[in-house]
Amino acid sequence: MIMPTLEFWFDFGSNYSYLSAMRIEALAREQNVDVVWKPFLLGVVFKSLGWETSPFVVQKIKGDYMWRDMARLCEKYGLPWRQPGTFPRTALLPMRVALVGADQGWIAPFAQRMMTMNFAADREIDNVEAVSEVLTELGLDAPAILARALTQDNKLRLRRQTEQAQALKLFGTPSFISAGELFWGNDRLEDALAFAIQKRVSTTG
Amino acid sequence: MIMPTLEFWFDFGSNYSYLSAMRIEALAREQNVDVVWKPFLLGVVFKSLGWETSPFVVQKIKGDYMWRDMARLCEKYGLPWRQPGTFPRTALLPMRVALVGADQGWIAPFAQRMMTMNFAADREIDNVEAVSEVLTELGLDAPAILARALTQDNKLRLRRQTEQAQALKLFGTPSFISAGELFWGNDRLEDALAFAIQKRVSTTG
Numbered sequence: 143m144i145m146p147t148l149e150f151w152f153d154f155g156s157n158y159s160y161l162s163a164m165r166i167e168a169l170a171r172e173q174n175v176d177v178v179w180k181p182f183l184l185g186v187v188f189k190s191l192g193w194e195t196s197p198f199v200v201q202k203i204k205g206d207y208m209w210r211d212m213a214r215l216c217e218k219y220g221l222p223w224r225q226p227g228t229f230p231r232t233a234l235l236p237m238r239v240a241l242v243g244a245d246q247g248w249i250a251p252f253a254q255r256m257m258t259m260n261f262a263a264d265r266e267i268d269n270v271e272a273v274s275e276v277l278t279e280l281g282l283d284a285p286a287i288l289a290r291a292l293t294q295d296n297k298l299r300l301r302r303q304t305e306q307a308q309a310l311k312l313f314g315t316p317s318f319i320s321a322g323e324l325f326w327g328n329d330r331l332e333d334a335l336a337f338a339i340q341k342r343v344s345t346t347g
Numbered sequence: 348m349i350m351p352t353l354e355f356w357f358d359f360g361s362n363y364s365y366l367s368a369m370r371i372e373a374l375a376r377e378q379n380v381d382v383v384w385k386p387f388l389l390g391v392v393f394k395s396l397g398w399e400t401s402p403f404v405v406q407k408i409k410g411d412y413m414w415r416d417m418a419r420l421c422e423k424y425g426l427p428w429r430q431p432g433t434f435p436r437t438a439l440l441p442m443r444v445a446l447v448g449a450d451q452g453w454i455a456p457f458a459q460r461m462m463t464m465n466f467a468a469d470r471e472i473d474n475v476e477a478v479s480e481v482l483t484e485l486g487l488d489a490p491a492i493l494a495r496a497l498t499q500d501n502k503l504r505l506r507r508q509t510e511q512a513q514a515l516k517l518f519g520t521p522s523f524i525s526a527g528e529l530f531w532g533n534d535r536l537e538d539a540l541a542f543a544i545q546k547r548v549s550t551t552g
Contacts, residue, residue, distance in 0.1 A: 191408060203396060203518045207531060214538070313408045326412060329534040333419070 146338040147176045149319035151307055153184035154233035154240075154253070156315040157198075157212055157226075160261040161328040163253050163316075164221050169331065175338050179249045181240040182307040183300065184315050185230070191313060196230045215328075222262035231260050232268045238291040238300055239273050248280055255279065351547040352381045353539055354524035356512055358389035359438035359445075359458070361520040362403075362417055362431075365466040366533040368458050368521075369426050374536065380543050384454045386445040387512040388505065389520050390435070396518060401435045420533075427467035436465055437473045443496040443505055444478050453485055460484065 150166055152159035170177045188195065198205035209225050216223035236256045243249035255276045259265045265272060270288060277284040290296060310319060318325040318334035321341035325334035355371055357364035375382045393400065403410035414430050421428035441461045448454035460481045464470045471477060475493060482489040495501060515524060523530040523539035526546035530539035 191406070201396070201518070203516055207516070207518070207529060210528070211531070211535075214542075218538070311408055311412070313406070313412070323415070324412060326416070327534075329532075330416075333423070337419075 145174055145176045146321070146342040147178055148334055148338050149178045149180050151180045151182060151310075151312055151317040151319070152253070152315050153182065153230075154236050154256050154260060154267060155196075155230035156184060157208070157229070157261060158328045159316040160257045161212075161215055161219060161221065161316075162331050163257045165219060165328075166331060167250055169335060173335055173339055175335055177250070179240070179244060179253060180303060180307070181237045181244075181249075181253070181300070182304040182312075183234070183237065185232075186304050187308055187312060190308060197314075199229070222258065224262055224264045226260060226264050228266070231266065233260075235268050235270070235291070236273050238296055239277070239287060241296055241299055241303070242287050242291050248282065251280055252276060350379055350381045351526070351543040352383055353543050354383045354385050356385045356387060356515075356517055356522040356524070357458070357520050358387065358435075359441050359461050359465060359472060360401075360435035361389060362413070362434070362466060363533045364521040365462045366417075366420055366424060366426065366521075367536050368462045370424060370533075371536060372455055374540060378540055378544055380540055382455070384445070384449060384458060385508060385512070386442045386449075386454075386458070386505070387509040387517075388439070388442065390437075391509050392513055392517060395513060402519075404434070427463065429467055429469045431465060431469050433471070436471065438465075440473050440475070440496070441478050443501055444482070444492060446501055446504055446508070447492050447496050453487065456485055457481060 148166075148170060150162065152163060166177055185195070193200065196205075198208050212225070213223055215221075233256070236252075240249050240253055240256075243252045256267050256273070259272060259276070260267050267273070273288065274284040277287055307317075310317075311324060312326075314326055316326075316328055316331070318330065320334040320338040323337065325331075325337070353371075353375060355367065357368060371382055390400070398405065401410075403413050417430070418428055420426075438461070441457075445454050445458055445461075448457045461472050461478070464477060464481070465472050478493065479489040482492055512522075515522075516529060517531075519531055521531075521533055521536070523535065525539040525543040528542065530536075530542070
């Protein structure tokens with residue numbers, strides 16, 4: 143029997159992606175759903191839609207609310223939280239490294255640590271030192287992984303994955319693709335999981 | 348012992364307000380929270396923020412997603428649903444009538460029926476016939492209520508309530524004010540209720 147899968151589309155700069163990144167593995171495991179982590183460049187998608195930056199920056203009243211919402215949600219989920227001094231943070235290098243992690247099976251713990259660095263430690267993440275620190279903590283060969291992440295092939299791959307996000311009509315993060323349908327927002331994680339299971343049951347049963 | 352209260356700020360044209368309008372009374376009753384229904388003109392708030400209409404109209408990709416999201420959520424909550432042929436619908440007259448209902452104790456069933464007319468029957472709601480039909484169904488004196496709703500005093504009152512929404516930094520609907528804090532979106536209804544209870548316990552206990 144094939145496990146149903148849930149695609150998790152995210153960017154390390156996205157605060158609501160942080161919440162889902164920290165929650166998704168445990169929730170999916172409980173329900174026997176397989177998570178496929180899909181990093182992509184949200185800023186590129188925003189620009190293609192005519193949005194210069196995050197809606198939380200463009201619409202300040204919504205941004206101010208969002209910080210309070212984040213503090214409350216982190217308390218509810220029991221997650222560490224510190225409002226980032228820079229928002230949204232660029233994360234091109236960690237995104238490229240994450241693709242290597244997708245091949246080698248360590249993308250989930252890597253992504254969770256990069257996210258925690260951004261949203262709980264308020265540290266910059268788009269540099270070799272930050273990424274190396276996390277890779278080393280995970281017992282990985284940081285120089286070899288960085289070299290692979292910076293190959294032309296891998297850079298193109300991130301671009302292609304971002305184009306794929308656009309083809310799927312993603313417009314924000316976190317987004318989930320479950321049984322071919324788009325679910326947007328950390329608030330829809332549970333629904334997206336339930337949908338994956340329901341569709342699996344209805345097609346096999 | 349005073350019951351904790353939850354303010355429910357909404358507009359009849361707002362699709363996610365429909366979900367909360369249909370759910371809020373039962374949820375609040377279970378938890379012994381008193382709901383204060385607060386209609387206001389969301390379009391006026393949008394314009395003051397520089398948004399010409401609903402973000403779901405301005406950002407078509409998000410709007411397309413929203414309709415699918417609504418269909419799934421209505422299925423989940425067991426609510427009737429038909430995508431409105433006009434969106435967002437104006438609702439100036441039902442908003443004015445709703446204020447009379449707030450005084451006379453029938454705002455909740457009135458609002459639920461107007462919402463259902465918009466989002467399940469796909470009918471126009473901003474006219475005397477639609478409003479009278481709902482008032483009559485509720486066993487109320489439609490002509491007398493309409494006359495009161497159309498007084499200058501009542502019109503000013505809706506304007507003042509909209510200004511109050513702006514002072515509270517509302518930027519969308521549904522919004523909830525719980526123990527002095529803003530919660531935005533149908534997705535936050537349960538959290539807003541929990542917050543009202545938690546703050547009551549922590550101040551009295």
